[in-house]
Amino acid sequence: MMGVVFNLLEAAVCRTYGEAQWYELLDKAGLDGAYTAIGNYPDTDAFRIVNAAAETLQLTPGEVLRWFGRESMTMLAERYRIFFDGHSSARTLLPTINRVIHAEVRKLYPNALLPDFSFEDAPADTLRMVYHSSRSLCDLAQGFIEGTALVFKEQITVEHPHCKLRGDHQCRFDIRFRELVPTKSPLAKD
16 A cells, blocks of 8 residues: 555544644554655554554454544545636546546656546446445445535535445445535625
8 A cells, every 4th residue: 555545644633633633543553653655554554553552442444444534534635625626516526536636646656556446327426436446445445435516615415326246246336425514604794
């Protein structure tokens, strides 16, 4: 797994729980935590950290991965705004992941093992996304989807009706976009 993923995980933990918690998780996972952005590290290191976090927070590993995906996407939007510029919603950004974001990642990390996303026809209010990855980190993918909606301040519902972890032949997400009702700003004067 790319070192930048570990760097994002560290940043997310430190931002939410403090630096001491990051080192406690590393200790619990039996790792030293020396991850550089350009390095490539065993997937098992990430799973050990996620499992340590799940045990510490009394969550499932899937819940930790979804949290990490949400937190990562907001940090990525802060650091790499260029990928978000020109998009008005998560619905327009998500279909560009393979051809824009992953294309740039491959330039920096030619050996990166990246997931692939394909899109299928769906009702007008739904974006149907199929996730392909040998790692089966569909909970992380769901967190990235939810994080993208947070970046654009959108309300979405994500359903995961098909999952390889449950024995299906693919992981599929149905992302429903809810129309937001304009509200009066709390800063507006009467």
